[in-house]
Each structure stands twice: as C-alpha cells, then as structure tokens.
Amino acid sequence: MEAIPKQPAGMRAFTIVWIGQVISLLGTGMTSFALIVWAWQKTGSATALALMTFFYFGPPVLLSPIAGALVDRWNRKLVMMLLMGLGRSLYVWATAAFSAALLLPIINGSNQAIWQAKRELGATKGQ
Numbered sequence: 001m002e003a004i005p006k007q008p009a010g011m012r013a014f015t016i017v018w019i020g021q022v023i024s025l026l027g028t029g030m031t032s033f034a035l036i037v038w039a040w041q042k043t044g045s046a047t048a049l050a051l052m053t054f055f056y057f058g059p060p061v062l063l064s065p066i067a068g069a070l071v072d073r074w075n076r077k078l079v080m081m082l083l084m085g086l087g088r089s090l091y092v093w094a095t096a097a098f099s100a101a102l103l104l105p106i107i108n109g110s111n112q113a114i115w116q117a118k119r120e121l122g123a124t125k126g127q
Contacts, residue, residue, distance in 0.1 A: 032056045036052045039051075
C-alpha cells in the first residue's frame, strides 16, 4: 500500500499560500501599472489615465470593507478558491473579447487593418 503524502500544515502551509499570494499580487500590480502607462502612451489623455487608475483601485477600495465582513462569516479557503477562479475567468473573457475586437475587421474581410499596419511599418502597397 502506497503512503499518502502528508499535506503541509501550520506555518509551512501558511507560508506557501502567502508566497503564492505575494507573487500573484506582484504580477497583478505590474500588469495594471503597464496597462495604465500604455493607455497614457496610446492616448496622451489624462482622462484615459484617470479612468484606468480608478478602475484598478476603485473596486478594492469600495468593496474591501463589505467583503471583509462577509468573508469572516464564510469558509475562507472556499471563498479564496472561488474568487481566484472568478478572477481568472474574467481575465480569459476580457482577453478573448479584446482579441476578437482586434481580429474582427480581419475576419470580416476588411483589409484596412492590414494595410494600416503595413503603412505604419513603412511598407508600400505594391511590395
């Protein structure tokens, strides 16, 4: 009979989850910062910069007090798994929607996007 590996417990389990969360939050923060800078570079608009910043920082600031009180009454491990899954699902959905918006003109037969990219790269239509 095979021995079942023992799951981490106590401080070791906490440390593993904590390190994973730190890496996750670091990646999320870097991505958000990059998107905010990208919006500024693409538009040069302070409004776009402010909106991107608000939509990154707004929900946690507004929902944290309520969420904290609710999570204290629920199973923390289950809530963490469900919310991480929801976050990943929303990320996949947003990526698919953004990709579809970029590819839709090409799929519909519009060559305008391709020719625009060629013009921006310095290529001519006849080459």
